[in-house]
Amino acid sequence: MSSETKQILTTDGIPLEASLKKAERKNKIKAFLLVAPLLLFLLITYIFPIGDMLMRSVDDKMVTEMLPKTFKSMEKWNGNEMPPEEVFKSFYLDFQKLVEEKRDGKLSTQLNYTKNGFKSILKKLRRKAKNFEEGNYKEQIMAVHKRWADIEYWLAIKRRAPAYTSSKYLKGIDMYKNEEGKIVNVEEDRRIHRILWLRTLEIAFFVTLLCFLMAYPIAHLLATLPMKYSNLLMICVLLPFWTSLLVRTASWMILLQQQGVVNDFFVMIGLVADDNRPEMMYNKTGTYVAMTQILLPFMVLPLYSVMKTISPSLMRAGKSLGGTPFVTFWKVYFPLTIPGIGAGCLLVFILAIGYYITPALVGGASGTLISNQIAFHMKSTLDWSFASAMGLMLLAGVLAIYWIYNKLVGIDNIKLG
Amino acid sequence: MSKNSEFVKFDKVDKSYDGKVLVVKDLNLDIAEGEFITMLGPSGSGKTTCLMMLAGFETPTNGEIFLDKNPISNIPPHKRGIGMVFQNYALFPHMTVYENLAFPLRVRKINKDDIEKKVDKALSMVSLSGFENRMPGQLSGGQQQRVAVARALVFDPQVVLMDEPLGALDKNLRESMQYEIKHIHESIGVTVVYVTHDQGEALTMSNRIAVFNDGKVQQLSSPDKLYEEPVNSFVAEFIGENNTFAGEVTNFQKDQCKVKLLNGSEIIANPISVKSNGDKTTVSLRPERALINTENKMDNNFKGKIEEVIYHGDHTRVRIDLLGNKEFILKVPNSSANMDIKMGNQINVSWNSYDARALDPK
Numbered sequence: 001m002s003s004e005t006k007q008i009l010t011t012d013g014i015p016l017e018a019s020l021k022k023a024e025r026k027n028k029i030k031a032f033l034l035v036a037p038l039l040l041f042l043l044i045t046y047i048f049p050i051g052d053m054l055m056r057s058v059d060d061k062m063v064t065e066m067l068p069k070t071f072k073s074m075e076k077w078n079g080n081e082m083p084p085e086e087v088f089k090s091f092y093l094d095f096q097k098l099v100e101e102k103r104d105g106k107l108s109t110q111l112n113y114t115k116n117g118f119k120s121i122l123k124k125l126r127r128k129a130k131n132f133e134e135g136n137y138k139e140q141i142m143a144v145h146k147r148w149a150d151i152e153y154w155l156a157i158k159r160r161a162p163a164y165t166s167s168k169y170l171k172g173i174d175m176y177k178n179e180e181g182k183i184v185n186v187e188e189d190r191r192i193h194r195i196l197w198l199r200t201l202e203i204a205f206f207v208t209l210l211c212f213l214m215a216y217p218i219a220h221l222l223a224t225l226p227m228k229y230s231n232l233l234m235i236c237v238l239l240p241f242w243t244s245l246l247v248r249t250a251s252w253m254i255l256l257q258q259q260g261v262v263n264d265f266f267v268m269i270g271l272v273a274d275d276n277r278p279e280m281m282y283n284k285t286g287t288y289v290a291m292t293q294i295l296l297p298f299m300v301l302p303l304y305s306v307m308k309t310i311s312p313s314l315m316r317a318g319k320s321l322g323g324t325p326f327v328t329f330w331k332v333y334f335p336l337t338i339p340g341i342g343a344g345c346l347l348v349f350i351l352a353i354g355y356y357i358t359p360a361l362v363g364g365a366s367g368t369l370i371s372n373q374i375a376f377h378m379k380s381t382l383d384w385s386f387a388s389a390m391g392l393m394l395l396a397g398v399l400a401i402y403w404i405y406n407k408l409v410g411i412d413n414i415k416l417g
Numbered sequence: 418m419s420k421n422s423e424f425v426k427f428d429k430v431d432k433s434y435d436g437k438v439l440v441v442k443d444l445n446l447d448i449a450e451g452e453f454i455t456m457l458g459p460s461g462s463g464k465t466t467c468l469m470m471l472a473g474f475e476t477p478t479n480g481e482i483f484l485d486k487n488p489i490s491n492i493p494p495h496k497r498g499i500g501m502v503f504q505n506y507a508l509f510p511h512m513t514v515y516e517n518l519a520f521p522l523r524v525r526k527i528n529k530d531d532i533e534k535k536v537d538k539a540l541s542m543v544s545l546s547g548f549e550n551r552m553p554g555q556l557s558g559g560q561q562q563r564v565a566v567a568r569a570l571v572f573d574p575q576v577v578l579m580d581e582p583l584g585a586l587d588k589n590l591r592e593s594m595q596y597e598i599k600h601i602h603e604s605i606g607v608t609v610v611y612v613t614h615d616q617g618e619a620l621t622m623s624n625r626i627a628v629f630n631d632g633k634v635q636q637l638s639s640p641d642k643l644y645e646e647p648v649n650s651f652v653a654e655f656i657g658e659n660n661t662f663a664g665e666v667t668n669f670q671k672d673q674c675k676v677k678l679l680n681g682s683e684i685i686a687n688p689i690s691v692k693s694n695g696d697k698t699t700v701s702l703r704p705e706r707a708l709i710n711t712e713n714k715m716d717n718n719f720k721g722k723i724e725e726v727i728y729h730g731d732h733t734r735v736r737i738d739l740l741g742n743k744e745f746i747l748k749v750p751n752s753s754a755n756m757d758i759k760m761g762n763q764i765n766v767s768w769n770s771y772d773a774r775a776l777d778p779k
Contacts, residue, residue, distance in 0.1 A: 311505060311507065313503045313504070313505060313507040314507050314509060316472070316474055316494070316501070316503070316507070317501065317503055317507035317508075317509075318509075318520070319473075319474075319493070319494040319495045320472055320473075320494055320495070320497075320499060320500065320501040320569075320578075321495075321500070321501075321520055321521035321524070321568065321569075321572065322495050322496075322498070322521045322524045322525055322572060323495055323520070323521075323524045324495055324524070325493075325495070327524055328495075331520070332509055335511045336510070336511060
């Protein structure tokens with residue numbers, strides 16, 4: 001055919017494409033206006049906070065802004081010997097300014113994150129600096145405390161010069177940048193985050209597996225039983241779903257504690273001795289049991305909605321063609337439920353990986369997850385940038401799982417209803 | 418090879434789902450080997466239930482079903498070796514056409530080369546060679562139906578059941594598929610039990626038809642007998658078109674009787690299910706058996722008024738007010754001799770008493 005395609009005109013002589021666009025413009029605007037409130041809502045409550053979180057997790061401007069002169073004069077310092085007089089002078093001036101503005105406390109907190117021991121020597125410096133004479137600040141500062149004469153502390157200050165840092169992310173996987181700028185593991189006895197990540201993945205995986213094993217038969221029953229019974233069963237599945245999460249978790253606490261209903265029952269039927277009641281709460285067991293029960297509906301519902309669409313005549317066809325019930329199930333029914341399995345597993349896994357309230361209440365020390373650690377840093381240590389960093393790592397993990405799932409199963413294979 | 422005339426045998430079969438209502442009542446039915454038998458009836462008449470019992474998806478509440486003289490009530494569906502074509506095809510949507518057809522062979526652990534041969538043969542039988550790698554979703558309704566038929570036949574079953582297999586197809590396709598299925602049946606000689614509520618389909622395809630109503634077989638006979646000689650008024654009503662007169666037998670003889678109609682006139686009829694004078698009856702007459710303005714000698718002659726004329730191309734349907742029945746239908750072939758059929762005209766209608774069958778009252 002010829003390289004240039006002939007332009008099609010409408011009967012009025014307007015190019016067809018332009019005419020079509022004009023005709024559809026109104027609908028497009030209408031459609032956009034319809035979604036605009038939601039878009040705005042998402043922007044304000046989702047995109048913006050996540051962006052802010054991302055900034056916060058790498059943001060290290062605070063110290064950069066508090067010690068502007070110091071960092072400027074440090075640029076020329078090579079870090080092999082004690083900094084020159086100029087650095088000490090600018091540090092003194094920056095510090096005096098912070099004291100005047102009463103912001104020196106913040107500085108000491110921040111520097112203390114980088115290296116322990118800054119708090120006390122900054123306090124001491126503040127006290128002594130009132131009587132400093134002009135000139136020769138190096139001598140005077142070094143005289144305040146012997147750590148001020150230690151090059152390590154000055155290097156620690158210098159490490160805070162960049163406005164952005166990856167240190168929070170490294171800390172999240174139990175690593176840090178040492179004095180030489182190399183990324184190394186923290187000492188073995190202080191590695192807590194990696195254990196938490198692994199435990200989170202492990203618990204999320206097994207909760208997903210348990211949910212799947214329990215939900216599959218339930219969903220099958222729901223999809224195949226006569227209406228009368230399936231409605232009742234559906235209510236049984238949904239009833240806990242409508243109950244408050246806290247109430248459900250609290251009821252698990254009543255059931256699982258050492259003097260609780262389950263243990264009493266075990267003792268009554270003689271399964272365990274009265275003085276040897278197993279601990280089923282404040283450990284992984286509690287987290288598994290409670291989370292599985294709470295997340296079960298999220299597995300049942302997608303499975304149900306997929307199974308509902310599978311015609312019972314397919315199973316009949318399989319059997320009439322000579323397949324045993326098992327072969328028919330495995331070759332015909334099961335492959336058709338894979339979209340539902342995918343949707344349910346992805347949903348439960350992603351919910352489980354970020355689960356917070358239930359592990360916090362029944363998990364104890366060995367059953368808490370990474371989200372509990374994030375909450376701990378949000379509420380107790382107030383290290384928000386670290387909490388943000390871990391939150392983003394969690395988000396990245398979830399996106400990675402989503403990506404892998406897409407590669408393996410294909411996201412368009414998911415069916416939620 | 419002598420054909421077994423009781424290849425499939427329903428012996429006093431009852432079926433109830435809820436313990437209160439019998440869906441199938443005392444069913445006795447013999448199906449010969451190689452026969453194409455159709456179960457015809459309105460929905461809810463129990464015909465599909467019978468098919469499901471034969472396939473093994475429902476168990477008879479009472480009685481026994483025999484397949485080649487063996488009772489099969491306790492044999493699970495997958496061991497019965499009965500092929501089945503479902504109403505909605507029931508092709509496995511995640512398998513290709515080839516895999517669908519290979520499924521019954523694979524579960525029977527047949528070796529690969531034989532599977533390939535059999536699948537090829539089955540596909541060419543339904544003229545779908547070259548479609549092996551298509552998914553069912555990529556086929557048209559008619560093609561899916563043919564795959565379903567091929568799949569039900571590929572493992573050489575003793576009996577093939579078809580549950581309204583053409584219900585979802587449009588009219589033209591349905592008709593061509595009817596012939597196709599009939600030809601397949603003729604060429605391989607398998608026993609077919611076919612369920613439908615479409616009488617046209619049943620009449621075209623079957624060796625014998627079992628008309629079901631209310632859980633019972635009303636009549637079991639060949640298509641022509643069923644149409645020409647219905648044994649009761651349900652069959653007469655259900656198969657084809659039918660003119661009826663309600664009345665009372667007045668002069669009963671062995672092969673002829675007089676029936677006094679509600680408006681007082683008397684007609685001569687063929688006694689089928691009436692036994693004596695005074696019996697209530699419904700007289701049934703096929704529209705094409707009554708003629709207008711004929712010169713032939715017939716023993717029933719009456720005058721009627723034309724109420725409606727509907728043009729049908731090859732014939733014209735005429736509705737006549739005759740002997741108090743305002744719904745009396747006549748089919749008049751479109752030939753130049755019948756040009757005086759106009760609304761409001763008086764017209765002579767005649768028929769032979771042999772064709773007017775005095776059946777049970779409705």
